[in-house]
Amino acid sequence: MGEPGTLIKFGLQKHLLQLQEEGLLYMNNLPYFWGIEDGELRGDPFDCNARIERGPKIGLTLPDGKEVFMEGTWTLRMPPSEPDKINLFCMYALRPLAEGSFPVDAKNLRFGEHALVLINRNEFMLRIESVVKSQRIKAQAGLVEYVDDCYKGELGPFRKLTKFSYQSEWRLVCLDGPGGPREIRIGSIRDISAIIRSDEVNKEIRVDFEDFGQNAEPDRP
Secondary structure (H helix, E strand, O other): OOOOOEEEEEEOHHHHHHHHHHOEEEEEEHHHHHHOOOOOOOOOOOOOOOEEEEEOOOEEEOOOOOEEEOOOOEEEEEOOOOHHHOEEEEEEEEOOOOOOOOOOOHHHHHHOOEEEEEOOHHHHHHHHHHHHHHOOOOEEEEEOEEEOOOOOEEOOOOEEEHHHHHHOEEEEEEOOOOOOOEEEEOOOOHHHEEEEEHHHHHHHOOOOOOOOOOOOOOOOO
16 A cells, blocks of 8 residues: 555444454454345455356247347356455555545445544554564455456456445455464554544544645655
8 A cells, every 4th residue: 555545444342442452353254255145345245256257148049930038147256266264354445545535435334333543554564464474374465456346357355346445445365264264463553543433534534635745755565
């Protein structure tokens, strides 16, 4: 995330306090997200699929010459290998230079009544990197790219359909997991975070472009 901005985790207060006090990154695996039916909040049957293929209506000419069509189109999801061993940790990426990222879409408030806001997102990422490396966890992190809802082709863990774009997601993807939820602890992040009510995010966060320009220091990747 080599641009101005920060990361926000929406959720229940008790979970956010664990994240703040212990640095607990609680990571569900892919089958969990595939199986949720919650109106396109956490549930996404396309998440991390290797590829999506789509096709048009299928027609059939009967012996009497009449042409009929099968109802609807078809969609084929090609899952990655060992999806139960792929775990995800997701946060909202507040990116002032990206259209639609701020103010935060109110749909995100459905994740929980509180929000943990990172004051130093680069330090947060460095702490994750240090723990992941020390524990030899295969992991990738980055922003999600949103593609058309009718998209077909390669997908992977960092592409999602446009209907989820309101989530403006940054995610950590860990491989070779235990086959269920995974927990990674990076230590307290109380010094680099604050917890506020979700409905106060757009009131309390101020984006100031006044000093952004020639004097801005380059952001670490």
